[in-house]
Amino acid sequence: MRPAARFPILVVIGAFSALAVVRGTAEEPAKPAAGTPAEARKAFIDGTGPGWVALGEADFEDVNTSPETWTFKEGGIQCTGTPVGVTKTKKKVTNFELVAEWRHLKSAGNSGIFVWATDESLTGLKPNQLPPGGIEVQILDHGYAEQYEKKQGKKSDWFTTNGDVFPVGKSKMTPFPPISANGSRSFPRKNLSKGVGEWNHYYVRAINGEVRLWVNGEEVSGGTNCQPATGYLCLESEGSPIEFKNLRIRELP
Secondary structure (H helix, E strand, O other), rough: OOOOOOOOOEEEEEEOOOEEEEEOOOOOOOOOOOOOOOHHHHHHOOOOOOOEEEHHHHHHOOOOOOOOOEEOOOOEEEOOOOOOOOEEOOOOOOOOEEEEEEEOOOOOOOOEEEEEEEHHHOOOOOOOOOOOOOOEEEEEOHHHHHHHHHHHOOOOOOOOOOOOOOEOOOOHHHHHHHHOOOOEEEEEOHHHHHHHOOOOEEEEEOOOEEEEEEEEOEEEEEEEEEEEEEEEEEEEEEOOOOEEEEEEEOOOO
């Protein structure tokens, strides 16, 4: 794990509403103010203000899907879900904030946002393969858990449908609690994701090898000591149609 630089992160909520300063490092994660832990985790970041830029078709390139898999139009991205694979940003990023809205169009839909995917993990991928590296911010519809419970007769102890964050393949991460039974995933503190057909809002903050996820305005999961801690962002096609909109990023020092 590379040493963490100490610097303040200024989070702008809306265009003119309120300002909140959050300080932290990978070794010393940002902590809520004493006496107000729940309120300190709430922040609806809309991706506007100084430094924020929109991500569109010109910012992405396909890795191992097909020309029909991804459609960019009117500020949004439509994904058919087939074949399984990813589209990635043309540019690598290290420290950044990302806003993305998404909705599944079919029950039990599966997708995700890969953070810090490496050249090695993306090279030579064939259709119907996913990168064997990076940190995944999962986007999973509640119907997936319902099908699992119906088939297995019990609730899953290795995934949720409310914003898991976890390392993929050879990548590493120390997950924030609560964690999955096998210790690999950070489970959400609260169940805040909306169901199929409804828009959800993700705010991802990735700084110095630490990833934190806010779902619909509240921080729920994440991890630190991530390896790698620089790379590409990827959107995942995984068997079911999904839509994204308002993808915006702000790179940080």
